[in-house]
Amino acid sequence: MNNRTVLLTHVSQLLTLRGENVPRRGPQMRDLGIISDGALLMGDGKIVAVGIADEVGRHELAANAEEIDCRNKVVLPGFVDSHTHPAFTSPRLIDFEKRIAGASYEEIAEAGGGIRSSIRGVREVTTEELAKYVLRALREMAAFGTTTVEAKSGYGLSFESEMKSLQAIRLASEQWPGTVVPTVLGAHVVPPEYRDNPDAYVAMVCNQMIPTVAEQKLASYVDVFCERGAFTPEQSARILQAAIEHGLKTRVHVCQLTATELAPLLKFHPASLDHMDFVSDADIATLARSDTVATLLPAANYFLGLGRFPPARKLIDNGVVVALATDYNPGTSPTSSMPFVLSVACTHMKMSPAEAVSAATFNGACALELQHRKGSLEPGKDADIAVIDAGDYRELAYWLGVNRCERVFFGGREI
Ligand code: NIG
Ligand code: FE
Secondary structure, rough: OOOOEEEEEEEEEOOOOOOOOOOOOHHHHHHEEEEEEEEEEOOOOOOEEEEHHHHHOOOOOOOEEEEOOOOOOEEEEEEEOOOOOOOOOOOOOEEHHHOOOOHHHHHHHHOOOOHHHHHHHHHHHHHHHHHHHHHHHHHHHHHEEEEEEEEEEOOOOOOOHHHHHHHHHHHHOOOOOOOOEEEEEOOOOOHHHHHHOOOHHHHHHHHHHHHHHHHHOOOEEEEEOOOOOOHHOOOOOOOHHHHHHHHOOOEEOOOOOOOOHHHHHHHOOOOOOEEOOOOOOHHHHHHOOOEEEEEEEEHHHHHHHOOOOOOHHHHHHHHOOOOEOOOEEOOOEEEHHHHHHHHHHHHHHHHHHHHHOOOHHHHHHOOOOOOOOOOOOOOOOOOOEEEEEEOOOOOHHHHOOOOEEEEEOOOOOEO
């Protein structure tokens, strides 16, 4: 029912994140544009008016709107989870126990666990079965207040099963009211069949997978895991070049386990560079002058039991655009909860709750180049909205492992 006109009124704290539609940096990340006793009017899937309750209540469309009293509630833009891997079938419980017993992520991967151990499950299922797993993840995310999700393939790792993964993402997204941005991550790791000839796999990704994905419009972005044990910077560059040549945009997993120089990747103007645990000071200075977003995924560090987290403070204080996302995946971050990510970002990376909210909404939208439609509550934007049962926005990052999200609107539709 897209036409329903709804008035959220007497909102204790309405987090508008209004401003210029440009990525938020430094002190701008702390300005949430909060309206106390605020109201928001939505109709035809869009936000119609935002302001103090008395004023918005006088809008001509407010008279016939369904009114929802939001006293003691926080209302904010739906979370934009700009980095997820939902196309897999099984949890990786053996890896989990091995890690508890002391093995590292890389040791587990070298011993046959890790990303490669998720391949078989994806190759064996049908598109429809895989779509059910993706849809379950999307529904879980929505329950926490997420309305836009970037979803990667990357556990099929053959031409057929990567195509199947993207088709499953498409099928699931058709059954979900939110917005899904699909990404092909055929270059997640080299699959076992190509162990002795990784360049042949890279060539297949460049010459077959990417052109077909582009032609069938199955993804907006191409991602690469540029890392020791995955793809070298040279191989990554070949893949990103193929993406550009076929009209697809780019994003990269980088600096998760080791330091990697960013200049060769920045040539491809990636929308986002993700993880960034080992980013150098020189590259932080370079990034601060670009619009490429640094997407931090601290739930992965938490789940891997690492003492070390991405340098969020340094990135923000130097003016880099920082976003937060779940990295939902079976190996390093089995969580669909953006509020949990906010909590980890504040407790372990020393981001303020306001910075974390900006990073999880507006800057997440920038990481998907959707800031003209998503990430803030302003007239004309999509009515993607979360209503939180809390009187203060800081509670979003404070309650740990608790879901205070009460209502979610996707383009004005409440689900
Ligand atoms: O973002 N780093 C690469 N990809 C995922 C992990 C995937 C997995 O272990 O299944 C990540 O952490
Ligand atoms: Fe990831």
